[in-house]
Amino acid sequence: MDPPIEETDTSPNGFAVARATSRLPTTSAISQQYVDRILDDCHFREQRQNDRSVLIASNQYPGSSTLAYFSEKRITALTKILGHSRVEEILSSIDNSVTTHLEGSGNPISASTVMSSSVSASEYLFQHASLYIKAYFDEVHPIYPFLNRAAFEAMAFDPGLRVTLAAGKAWSALYHAVLGLGCLHCGGGSFLPAKGHAWKFFKISLGLLPDILSGKRTLVTAQAMTAMAVFATNYSSLHVEELPVIEAARVALVLGLGKRFKSGESEVDRSCTFWIIYCLEKEYAFNVTRCSVINDCDIGCPLPPNENQPLRELDWLRTWASHCRIMTSAYDSLFSVSATLNSTEVYLEEIDHVYQRLNRWRDCIPEDFRPGLPIRPHKLGNRLLTSLALRIHLMYYNILVAISRLALHVEDKPSDRHSRSKITLMEAARSIIDATQFIVFEPFTSTWIMGHMPLAATFVLFDFVVHNPTHPETRKNLSFLDVSAGYFSRMEMATDGYVAGSTMAEFSHIARQHVSALQASGNRHSQGAGGNVSGGGGGGEDGGGDRSRSGDGGGSEGPFIKDKNSGIVVGDTSSGNGQDKQTQETMGNEMGLQNEAIWGHDSLMGSSEYYPSNTHHFHSAEDADTLIYPTDSTSMFFDGGEFLDFNVANFFGPSNM
Structure with a gap:
């Protein structure tokens, strides 16, 4: 149960003070499930949805995905204002491209195609196994600490490795996924779908999926799915991202990792595995506007002790899991289908509650990592800590953008809240674009960090500029859009054209062209009107x-x-x-x-x-x-x-x- 919210507890962004409460507001529409209306009325035929596609939002009910920013009506509005349909064409192009990659069009994957030539690929790269395993535990494990390093290395470096790989499908899938992740950090990755040396390892793990999912489920099965889910967050695996994440969550549910301890297994290992799966699945669900597979009311597994030495005073797993808990609460109360039954008052009360939780979460983070404060690599000391600070900042702004946009959508009258929501949304978008300077253009960087968040921020500022061309902040917003354009242009170069960054960079050009045209038009009229x-x-x-x-x-x-x-x-x-x-x-x-x-x-x-x-x-x-x-x-x-x-x-x- 959350601690009471005091009346004097205001967020740093100045949002309305929440009334004292011990948990979610009692008037919440969470208890009013939409499915009950469907079941109670045999003539009920109304269907509600809160998303259209990856990039297009619902006209009536905004979803939790910050990438699905523009609705069809909003795109029509922009077309009328600008006097041309270029924005619609760009959004359609990006949406079709992302959908194509997500669906794996042109890159069908089956068990037979995945398993073909897998042995030769593994043989070719086996000589670097120790290097890849070290890279995994140095670069990946601090962020996703679900493996026992000593136990894993004991099996990985055992002389009888070939025998254990052949005998244990789940262990083989885990082993090759770890090698793939390590290979990514050793320069063996690619932005192209199903390409690169790292993908060859991941391909072996994918080929074992039918066997490990149809066989006996064990903790190693869950760990194998977790490693595959982590690998699938990058661009080369965009078309298979959903599969390992969802299957990892299902395996965790079958094994009861979230609520009971099984004798014969390490409690810490089970706990670590469960909470990493929890975080991966919660983030994925929120970012695609989907209900989570894991039910939070059925979790009784404690967090493992904080022994992550490279992260200094930051309790990273607790920080991440707490954030994901806020995401789940926000989705259930604000973005689910049942949440569309909320009245305006309930919406605003729930939004206040999420704001309060989010800012309390932020205030508990050490200053070197805290969102709202500058990221200072020279103080953090190394690339790992800088990338972690970047991730925490983007996590915070992801929820902030989603609920600020929703607050504007449901507000039906002018108010201080409405004005501050606009300011918060604009400043969050600026902060995201400012943070792009710390994003590394490497195949191991997740698509959410490298593509999703910068593009969402660009949409927000572009919308502000087009609809407020004479606002005093427009000049600064145009500068941020220029930064965004440069970022996406560099991304196109880094990915050898795989990511069409120049197309995304057009938003800056269109915005500047729009503002310049209005200024020129106003100057001509002032001269002709004689004052x-x-x-x-x-x-x-x-x-x-x-x-x-x-x-x-x-x-x-x-x-x-x-x-x-x-x-x-x-x-x-x-x-x-x-x-x-x-x-x-x-x-x-x-x-x-x-x-x-x-x-x-x-x-x-x-x-x-x-x-x-x-x-x-x-x-x-x-x-x-x-x-x-x-x-x-x-x-x-x-x-x-x-x-x-x-x-x-x-x-x-x-x-x-």
Whole structure:
């Protein structure tokens, strides 16, 4: 049970304070399972989903995968704003490419093809076995500590190794998977699917799968599946990533590794194996918007003692497992199909709970590894610790991006929370891109670190720039997009073109082109208008222009009103401006945003109807039915041709300035 959350416990990002509670809110919709509705009503036919594909999100229910950022409606909105469909083409290309690799198109794997020439491959590389085993325990084991080194090396270097490999299928699969992982760190890997010397070892392990899964399940079986699951996180194994992860979890369930001790086996070995499987499977499930195979309410296995010397004061396995527990809780309460039954109030309460847990988790991490603080390789001392710090940072921002995006999606009115969610999302994306400087372009680097997270961050900042081209932070966001473009271009070079990094780098070019076009358009209009931006006649506050769209000269605010909470000038849904309240609510509801248009536009999830295209001039409310974000001290908002000063503290809150 989680410790109580005190009323004074605020997150560093300034999110709403959670009410005191001993665990998940009692009003949570977790108890309201969607399947119960299906079973209770024989006429029930509604089907809900929270994902479309690897890269495309659901229009109505955002999933937990931060990579599936853009929905179909969102892509349509971007197309209208930009005036071209290049973004849609890029996303479609990336989505098709990833799907193809995940499905293994063109690279079919069967037991017969895998086993062919496996002996010759093993014979060729056996002479380097000791080198690969050492590399495994130096580079891989500190991150995935599920093997007993002394016991493994005793068998691996035994003169009768050939006999034990032939007699024990599970042991052979484990042995060759370890050699493959070590070979990856000795330069034997490749980014190409099923290529490289390391893959030859992994191929042997894959070929043994039918035998080890149909035979007697033992701890060695679970360890073999775990080693294969670790190997499958890299680019060369993208098309088989799911298989070993899911099968490892199933073997753990069959053996009861998570809740009972079996005599004759080391309790520490069982515990280490279970918790690594737990973390691998939980991360995979969350990142593909899928329910976990492992049920957390049925776990009674204690964590092993922290004896990981290379990691200094960091209790890495506890840190990782605790993070995965938060992911599971977040998925169940916020991203599952049953979570779509949540009311707005329940959603926000659950989001607060996850924020609080996530920030408490972060605060328990030693400063050298803590997200939110700079990664300093010179203090960490070696590449292993730097890569671990990078991983912890990305783990934190992965959840932060997912729940911040969801908070924007479910919020239906202007509030400090809404504004801070936008800021948090933007800053998280920047932090991810800033961390790319520490990512190593090597075949052993996981696809989640090298591809998933940088691309997700690029999507976020691109979206911010396109929808907020005049925001004072846009220049900085464009700089971060340039960093992202450079990163993906280098990735394309490092992978010999296998990863189409130049395609992903186009987001920076498109964003800059969009902002430049708007600036040029605005400059031309200012020169032609002779300084009168209203184009209307009489009646304004300064006598320089009509504040209504219709030009009635009455000095009324017309279709624009000032929000009472923040002082922001926004569209008046009660005015007859061609979009009545019902129409605006309908458009907002299509994106799961009731009345989002009322306060201008949500920079992430709103409808494109509230944005001008890049050929429009920003000179009147008629041309700019949108909300432009505030500057550092004041913001210039359009209201019938006039600019209104706005105190930013009313919008963001003084604590965030």
